[in-house]
Amino acid sequence: MAKKLNIKDKYRLLTRDLDWEFSYVDRKDAFPFEEFEGIKITDWSKWEDPFRLTMDSYWKYQAEKEKKLYAIFDAFSQNNGHLNVSDPRYVNALKLFLTGVSPLEYQAYQGFAHVGRQFGGVGARVACQMQAIDELRHVQTQIHAMSHYNKFFDGFQDYSHMHDRVWYLSVPKSFFNDARAAGPFEFMVAIGFSFEYVLTNLLFVPFMSGAAHNGDMATVTFGFSAQSDEARHMTLGLEVIKFLLEQHEDNVPIVQKWIDKWFWRGTRLLTIVAMMMDYMLPNKVMSWKEAWEVYFEEAGGSLFKDLARYGIKMPKYAETIEKEKEHVSHQAWWIFYTHGHAAGFHTWIPSDEELDWLSEKYPDTFDKYYRPRWELAKEMEAKGERFYTKALPQLCTTCQIPMGFTEMDDPTQVCYRDSVYKGDRYHFCSDGCKDIFDDEPEKYVQSWLPVHQIFQGNCGGPDVENVLSDFYRMNLGEDNMDMKGSPDEKRWKQWKGVA
């Protein structure tokens, strides 16, 4: 009678034991990137497998999920599911998702494939490979989920081309480029831990519950379907941190520095989510401020209490971040509203009801600083003078967001920081972004800043119009400008039979 193997032993035999010590070549040539970041790994065998999934079970579970998911996609398009969304403005959140977030899933696939080849420890490697294939799943299911929307709404059609070029999309693109350009351990702290473990809930829960509240079955379904993958990714992220911290005490300051960096970069990236939640969802889920409090301050707070025993502290600038939750969504939507002619989705003035909701959710800041802007915008729109700014914004060299954020202690004062490197001056939106630059200037001087590139004539021209239509391939008058009067709006009214 065969003895029963427990899961841990079985997984060890089926995975970890496949590796062998090389005799004919130098191991360092096979895994050459393990040392240059200064991280010390003394014993890969101490790696605890975060999940123990063999390939046969992986195929089986994932196939079941795909079968259900695609059945719903099929039904969604057969039944013209897009007609069930709350309001056509909602679809603009999806445009932002497909152009800004789905390509990040692709970069996650590439990044995890890279570390899934390069880590010397077989346990870590295999876990990363599984995440790589999951991330490929995410980008492909998102493309398929949006495929139906693309047939009926503008702004989805050239998401990949746009992601490589458009000014605001360089924010998410450069975030992931930064992580992938880093060494394998920084990548894991950046994406596996900071992004997947701590910040992912702030990205996916708002989008998915936003979808649920706004009648978007396709998005809800892929979101839920991705949940069990995400659970695996989160355990991997946590294992990476613990493993690095337990391997050697010299790793602690390096990991802390990466945590500081990636939290700051992560919160900057989440600005688009903040704006989406507060302004783009016709049926609101919760305010960005509330989401931040639940998913970061509470959940993140207890996580960092846990990590304190390794000597890890709360990320630097946590206090600044806490103040920002009152402001960023309003400042970001204002940037997009005023640059609405250069955006690949529609923008609009919040309705009176929505303005009241914002006043209620942000009692300390909205009426004081932001409501007056919208009241003014309303007056101008009523006079037929919908406001678009002519100027191109200056971008922060690190996060690449237009320099529109204010000092958090004085929301009337735009925040400017700068550094001089090799005789050139570089500009930043915050102390956080300046610190990141100052630590690795030779990396960030390479930033492909879209506005600089336009001024240097690298994006066609001569006018902004030409850049938008030829270089970005936006269909002007269709993809961009205000929601009011857009072809999206006209079609919607036709479908719904309203004048």
Add this chain to the structure above:
Amino acid sequence: MTIEIKTATLEPVRNTYAHIERRFGDKPATRYQEATYDVQSEKYFHYRPLWQPEKELNDPSRTAIKMKDWYDFKDPRQFYYGAYVQQRAKMQEVAENNYAFFEKRNLMACLPDGMEAKIIKYLIPLRHLEQGANLNNMYACSYGYGTAITQACLYNGMDRLGIAQYLSRIGLIIDGNTGDSLAEAKQAWMNDAIWQGIRAAVEKMIITEDWFEVLVAQDVVLDCLMHELFYVQFDQWLQDNGAQDIGMLTEFMQVWAKDNNRWIDATLKIAAAESTENKALLETWVSDWKQVISEALSPLAAEMLGSDALALAESALDKRLMKAGLFK
């Protein structure tokens, strides 16, 4: 509330994404097309990788193979993630039934004397070779260019991990879950003279720099020779010697090879047809690796199957190379 929808008003504005339309025209696209073409970022990368500053993050020059369009590497199976896992799930279901039946009937006990030792010595060590194949395909996946070929390499890499796990389970059936047979097979892989040549070749492949060369060495040359020796000839030997039931445990690998060959043969053919330079390069790689691997496999093949086994395997490889347009 009921909404009256006139079908005429629901004409789509477009049939598919713009980049798909630019490639295939304004018509509905397949899921494979939308999931594959032009998904990878092409231009305007922000930072050079610290681990390879001479290259861009996504850079076609990580191989000497040149393609005008890396999306020419269409997978004849049209595997995107969903299609891939569903296809493999079907295969694993059959495998699961086979393994369950094999264990329930205790078919290992019905093998002729000495057969278990042969399986441990010749078949189980392949789990390490598969692990090497996993690394090599992950290498091609992560250094390769364009979603078409890199996703297929990823699927292959994951397949190899799965195959390594099936091979390990054969060992666990033999040793009643003690892991002894796996340890014995690993000993053979590490120390047995007949395995050292091929282990050295695999290790060398793992540190080879050009990812397309790695793909040729692993997925074309080594896989073909290995398949012919172990899953065709050794399988035949098992059948001839009363151990045909082992075929139930290797059916997955048999079916897999057929499926995978469709892709790798097409890939080779497309790369060779692109230019005479590519063709010449592929021929050099194939010749070099064929020599290395044949030499490495020769003592193993001779001991396991006899002196003409390797030549037979080589001729199978040559046939496939011809079909792919090489050496003619």
